[in-house]
Structures are given as structure tokens and as C-alpha cells.
Amino acid sequence: MHALANPARFQRFSARALPWCAGVTAILLLVGLYMAFFVAPPDYQQKETVRIMFVHVPAAWWSMAGYAFLAALGAALLVWKHPLAALMARAAAPVGAAYAATCLITGSFWGRPMWGTWWVWDARLTSMLVLFFLFLGHIALSRAFDSPERGDRAAAILALIGVINLPIIKFSVDWWNTLHQPASVVKLDGPAIHSSILVPLLVMAVAFLMLFITLVMMRTETEIGRRRLEMAALAAE
């Protein structure tokens, strides 16, 4: 962690690691998608639409983990003044938001044939929507100031408060739902997941994680470059 705090050292590290990460991501995505489309059997109830799961579920997992990562970066910035954490948080937030959006959109494509509706105010859906808003708030706040450092700090504080509040939101939404909507939604309690479905799912999950890492690394490099350009422009004035 500390060794990579220096942006120049991070750039040397990522220059070497990035091609590998991108390559592994591409291979895993190809293998995962092939398995998801051709190897995994269609579900006996849900037919072919079950294949949406292989994108939907990893996106949900890593968008939640992405917010925890954002909070960890926020702590690193506020506690240790880790200079790279701010840039990495700037890089990670839009990726996390994109994952949350992917989860919401694929979920509604799945919900239409399965539940007969694009959207239900179900507990899990609602808390994912709130997570998406939290990402948007983080992105907007970090870019709302004339001085980028101020935006980074404010966004870091928001990420930390958000991560405390996230379980509370999740819990409150669950509670609200059980109170008001007694099982009006088709539950997905199919048979326990068979390995023919579980293996592609796990491959896709690792692929999405590697994609997240690759994108964040690329975007962090861009942020470093952008900061340098701004500094150079200021120095030239």
C-alpha cells in the first residue's frame, strides 16, 4: 500500500501490471460469457432469461464491494493523507456507479419476463438504487469544487458516512418491505444452485473483479496525468 503511495511508483507498477490485468480480464470474460451462453443449461422455470444472472449478480456484488473500497480509500486519504487514494477514489466511483447501473438495468430486463414488471419497490432493488445515488453523490461532490483537493476530502468524508449508513438503509428497506409487501413478488428460491450454473457465475464474478481493477487502474493513471497537466498549466501561467 505505502510503496504505491508515490504516483510515479504507481505508474511504474501499473505500466507492468495493467497489460496482465487487461489480458486476464479479456480471457475470463470470453470464457465466462462462452460458458454462460453455451455451457450453462437454461433454467427449467426461467428458460433462457436465467443467463442474465451471469452479468447481473457479479455487477451487484462488485458495486457493493466498490463502495466499501471507496470508503477504505476515503479513510486512507483522511487518516494517512495517502495522495494516491484521492485519485483512485475519483477513478473508482464512476466504475462503481456503472456497475450499480448495470445491475439495475439488467435486473429490470430480467424482471420484465419473470415478474411481469420492469421495476418493483422490493427491498433489494430499492437498496441498490440508493447505492447508485450514493455513488452519484460521491462523483458530484468530488467534482463540485474549484480546488480538487477540497472535493477529494469532502467526498472521502461522504464515503465514510455512507458506509456507516449503508447497512442501516439496507436494513430499513428490508424492514419496510416485509411490513408492506408480503411476498407479492415471485421469489427466486429455485433449487439450490447446480455446479453447471455456479461455475460460470464464479468465472464471471472473477472476470468482473478483474475488469473493475483494470478500469480503476487505467482511470487512476488518467487522473495522475490530468493532475500533472493542470499543475503544468498553472506553472506556465
Added chain:
Amino acid sequence: MTRFRHLVARDLLMVWRRPGDVLLVLAFFLLAASLFPLGVGPEPQVLQRIGPGVLWVAALFAAMLSLDRLFAEDLADGSLEHLALAPLPLELAALAKCLAHWLSGGLPLTLMSPALGLLFGLDASQIAVLAISLLIGTPSLSLLGGLGAALTLGARRGGALTALLVLPLAVPVLIFGVGAVEALAGGAGTTNSLVLLAAFFLVALASTPWAMAAALRQAVE
């Protein structure tokens, strides 16, 4: 403690000298709530059904409306820097300002809510629970709102941004607040929701002052 009290008194005095701000918030609350019967139609059953939720959402928006005056003026005239240097810890100063904000916003709103409950045809017990839930819930809104206001101090488009930050965080307050009144209609006990509302307030009370102070320190740096 004296310093804390003085700060609350000062903020209240400032509100008192310019009552327009508070009246505007209350007028907004009244206006927003009374638009719903026009929007969804005047059937009493419908209004009674949606009343608690509408009043809670209107209260949430009204609370957003007054957030910009929480710290922005103090930043503009330099008193925020004095607060940061004063012997009273900035955490407590932020808390004092939130308390003043609640006394001049959340509390009048709560006192006004029974009258609006009548407009929606709520019965006496529902109105009582609604007022109690607002009484317990609105302090959390002042704390979360204070956090949002502190974070966006000096930002571009601060007002809309504050709402984007605060409203998702305030989801539990809304759910438990409306839940208390709804539980009454469903024949269930209201204690659960009210206790959870109080618990949320305590968590906010324990966590937001630190975050607010951290945000304010950056604003005056």
C-alpha cells in the same frame, strides 16, 4: 456548556431577527403538501392512505430548503473561522448549529403537522403518531442536513448537490417515520418504528458531528 448555549442562542436570535426564512420553509411545507390533493384527486380514502407519506416527504424537502443558511453565511462573513479557532470544539459548534436549525425548522414543522394531517383526513391517533414520529425524526434530518451543508460549503451548485447527498442518507428516517403511522393503520404497534427512529437519531448524533467538523475545517483551511 455555556459556550454551546450561547452559540445556539446566537443562531436563534439571528433567525428571530429575520423570521422570513423560517416562514418560507413552513409555507413551502404547507404548499407542497396541499398540492398532492390537487395532483391525485380529492378522494378521502386515497388522501388518508397517502397522507403520512406525503407529509413526511414534504417535511424532508422543506428541511433541505433551509440548509444553505446553516453554515454559508458564517463562512461568508468570517465567523466560521472564529468558530474553528474558538475554545468550543468544532464538533460541538456544529452540533449547536444543528440544534438551532432544528429548533427553528424541524420543531415548527412538527407543530404544524397536525393541521396538515387534518387536511388529509387522518384521525386523531394517526395525527398524534405522525407528530411524534416527526418530533423524533426531524432532528436526524437536521444532523444529516448539517453534514450535507458542511460538505458542500463553497461548492458550485451547492443547493441541488446537498439534496443529492442528503436524501439517500435520509431514506431510513423516511421509512421508519412513515412506518410508525402505517403500522397504526395496519393494527400493528408503532413502538418498533419509533424506537428505530430514535436509534437512527442516536447513531447520527454520535457520528455526524465528527464528519461535520472535518468538513468545516477543510472549508476554512
